[in-house]
Each structure stands twice: as C-alpha cells, then as structure tokens.
Amino acid sequence: MIRKYLLERISWILLFVCQQLLILLIAYVDTTIPLMPILYVVFLSVLVFSLFIIVRYSRETRFYKALEEWEGSLELIGMGEPESPFERIIEHKIVTQTERLQKLISQNQLALEHEKDDLLSWIHEVKTPLTAMHLMIERLGDPSLKAQLTYEWLRIHLLLDQQLHQKRISFIENDLYIEQVNLKSVVIQEIKALQSWCIQKGIGFDIQLEQPEVLCDAKWLAFIIRQLLTNAIKYSDHCDIIIRSYERHDRTLLEVQDFGRGIDPKDMSRIYEKGFTSTTRHSDHASTGMGLYLTKKAAASLHIHMDVYSKPDEGTTFTLIFPKRNDFVSIASM
Template identity: 65%
Template sequence: MIKKYIIERRSWIILFLFLQLLVVLVAYLDAAIPLLPLLYIVFLSTMIFLIFFIIRYHVETKYYRSLQEWDTSLDLTRLAPADRPFEKIIESSVIDQTERLKQDAAQNMRLLEQEKDDLLSWIHEVKTPLTAMHLMIERLDDEKMKAHLTYEWLRIHLLLDQQLHQKRLPFMKNDLFIEKVSLKSVIFKEIKALQSWCIQKGIGFDVELKEEEVLTDAKWLAFIIRQLLTNAVKYSEESDIIITSTKWNGQTVLKVQDFGRGIDPRDLPRIFDKGFTSTSKHQDSAATGMGLYLAKKAAEPLLISIQVCSKTGEGSTFTLSFPERNDFDHIAGM
C-alpha cells in the first residue's frame, strides 16, 4: 500500500525535492550565500518532511485498511492495479458493493412476494372453515348463544378481510374496474353483513339515497364503506346510523353519520394514520388503527375524497366525494 500511496502523492513529493535542490543550487552558484548552513536547513527540512509523510500515510490509509478488515471481498489490490489512485480503488469497491446490494434487494423482493402469496393463500384457506362455521351457527336454536357466536365470527371475518385487502393494496391499480356502481346495492349488502352485530347493539340504519349511482370500482368501494360502517357500529350504542347521498358542486357525495362517542379534536388530524387508535381511549383493545387507514389508502386510486367532521360525545360524519367520468381519463382511458 505504501507504493500506491507514494505514486498517488508523487507530484508534490517531486515538487518538494525540486525546491530543496533549487536552494542548494542557488547557494552553490552564488558565492555570497553560505552553502553549509543551507545544506543543514535542507537536511532538517527533509527530515521533517519524512516524519510528516509517515504520519500522513498512517492517517490517510487507516480507512482503506479497515475496509479490508470489514469485508474480505473488498480486496483493494485485486480491484485495481498498482498505478491506480485510491479514489479509483474505492470507486470500484463501491460499485461492487452496490451490485451486491441490488442482488440482495431483488432477493428480498422475491421473498416478500412469496410471503404475500402465501399469506393470501392462507387467508383464502381460512375462509372455507369460516363459511362452514357460519352455516353451523345459523342452525343453532339458542338465540343468545347464536348472537354471541355470530358476533365473534364477524370479528374474525372482518379482521381477515382487512388483512386480505391490506396485502392487495400495493397492486390495487392492476385490479381496478371502473364502472357505474349502484350505491344502494353496495350499502345494503354491507348492512346485511353487519346485521347480527347491529341487532345485538340496538343500532338501526336510516338510508336516503338521492344519488344512487357512482363511477368507481364496486369491490373496493364496498371495502371502504365496510370500514366506515364497522367503525360507526363499533363506537355507537342504541342509535341510528344515517346514510345519505346527494349532488354537491357536480360531485356525488355520500355521508355516513353516527351518534357514537365521537372523535377527540386533537385526534382528528391523525385518524387516517396507520396504527393510530385514540389518545383519549388509548386502552381500547378492540381498536386496531387499521380500518380508516386502509379506507383512505383504497380511496386514493379511486380519486375518492374522504373528510370527517366529529364532536366528542355527539358522533361523527364521514363524507365520501366521488369523481366524475373525466377524472378517470388518466387511469382508465375513458
């Protein structure tokens, strides 16, 4: 390594030696200048330079020696010939490491894809016994037991549904089919799925749809509405949930209003954050902090805007604003 270091610094080494020889030459040619004192000064300068050179060599090459200790694959003598500067050696090392990192990243991506596929397959497999369990629950004669089992079954079903859609979200744009969707059919299907839970809690629905069709993807719209209704039912007691649709500024607007515990004003800016539950009810173990986050994420590719208005102790109103046909030009080429 000392050879490479000398070669790299050869320009200013030559300059120093040239200046020392110039001083000696001038003293030799000019009789008025004493030669021996200048030779002494040149000797001292050379010694100081050699000491400085040795110190700088150890300081400047410390990092390169440590690279060899960290990773044996970074063989600097193998990566560059002796006449190449240290900068080129490190550049080659960085390129080599970059290629290795790219390969590791590709491998990790394949593993993540495999993990996602395995999880989706597992979720679909679990749905089969869940469906059979639901049919068995429906056959029970004990209405109280039936209601409790249906509620617990519904909780499992909704959690699996969230997990399934969470894994599908990164590939959502490949799965979109934009069409005219009947709000009535989607909403009533989701209400029916929550029927047993709502009966148990004494919750009813007041649905008034002045605008019955929107342009969106039916499957993902159902998922968004499912999260809003689940949230409304979870945090309400013995009250009606009001669902209305109207036309506002050329857009179809759907509102889901509940009269539950509401949302603390300091929590409103964060309710769509992943994993956020509540600051006032932080001990609530039933909350996962994923429903509204997933609803917001699913709404973005559909160009659906979600706003919320809430008062603590009075309830919350979630508003979905749907796009018009022209808004989907850059997505569906419509």
C-alpha cells in the same frame, strides 16, 4: 461546486501562496536580488496558477457534478465516467455496493412475495371452515347463544377481510375496474353482512341516496364503505346511522354519519395513521388502528377525497367525495 473545489484544494493553494510570499520575502531581505523582476515572476506564476486552477476545475469536477446530479437510485445510468485513479476507486465502490443492494432487494422482494402469497392462500383456506362455522351457528336453537357466536364469527370474518385487503392494497392499481356502481346495492349488501352486529347493538340505518350511482371500482368501494360502517357501528349504541348521497359541484358525495362517541380533537390529525387507535381510550383492545389507514389508502388510489367531521359524544361524519368523470381517465389508464 466552485466553493467546494477551492475548499478541497485549499492546502495546495495555501502552499503556492506561501511559496510566492517566501520568494518575495527573500527578494526584499536580500538587497542583491532585484525586487521588480521577482515581482514580475510572481505575477506570472499567479497568472499561470490561476489558469491552471480554472482548467483543472472543469476536468476534476466533471465526475463529481454527474455524481451530485445522480438520483442515487440503484440504476447506475447517469453517474458519470471516472477519469482519475481516485474517481475510479469511487466508481468501483459505488458499483459494487449498488450491485450488492440490488441482489439483496431482489431476494427480499422474492421472500416478501412468497410470504404474501402464503398469507393470501392461508386466508382463503381459513374462509372455508369459517363459512362452515357460520352455517353451524345458523342452526343453533338458542337465540342468545346464536347472537353471541354470530357476533364473534363476524369479528373474525372482518379481521380476515381487513388482512386480505391489506395485502392486496400494495398492488391495487392492477385490481381496478372502473364502472357505474349502484350505491344502494353496495350499501345494502354491506349492511346485511353486519346485520347481526347491528341487532345486538340496537342500531338502525337511515338511507338517503339522492345520487343512486357513482363511477368507481365496486369491490374496493364496498371495502371502503364496509370499514366506515364497521367504525360507525363499533363506536355507537342504540341509534341510527345515516347514509346519504348527493351531488355538489359536479361531484358525488357519500356521507356516513353516526351519533356515537366521536373523535377527540387532538386525535383528528392522526386517525389515518397506521396502527393509531386513540389517545383518550388507549386501553380499547377492540381497535386495530388499521381500518381507516387502509380506507384512506384505497380511497387515494381511487382519487376519492375523504373528509371527516366529529364532536366528542355527539358523533362522526365521514364524507367520500368522488372525482369528476374526467378524473377517471388517469385511473382507467393504469
């Protein structure tokens, strides 16, 4: 701050220095003027000016120091009290701009809340005819047509479910209920929901749950498992998907392993990015690039660490590493 202050006042300092040099020059050129008294006067002037700079530094930088330490948020607390007319101009502009931004943000948040509520309401309304459609499909006599329509119905259902959770994930902390969750019941429920798709692609499941229960939120855990199973089924054909759980270092691990096309190594660092699909199969319109992004966000809110191992054309293994029991204290306090 001292350097900035001196740079700000450099023109005044240079003016003072030039004045003192001019006085010394005149005293040096004009022999009638005694040089020593002039030197004494210049010395006193420099001393007084230096003390003046020190005193003014403390007063003139107080407001700017507070402004520099201010977080720059829309809260005006801690911005500092202005003293000079110029500081009052700065404060007035900041306060006016902040109030305008606060008003604008409030309006935008209200509009977003309305939009989110409308979308959630629409999704719930669409689920009613979707359920009726599923019942109608179940009554079809043609097995081939029934399988095709069920697959398309499932795709719509999964996309709606993904959109619903995408809107809910922003306030997931308010929607958590931590309890002992039976892994087998959650996994079986999600497999049953995807059964028609699995039959169509010739996919089976090998379930090995050594650790039968986990401390988590049942609804969001089901969503995470659903997204991992959906990915595994989507990129696999005529193979088994292995689902296993076990304990390591007082932590429960849940693995979902497929033997599908795998993930290209150069895509590995980007698979959790919003909207990212693939660089090798960019023309794959079936992928939205939202599944793993939402899965990662939901897992982070539940303090679940996600690992992935994959080899192209050999398959992919996603591992959910659940936190220790004590780590859930912070979640339960939300």
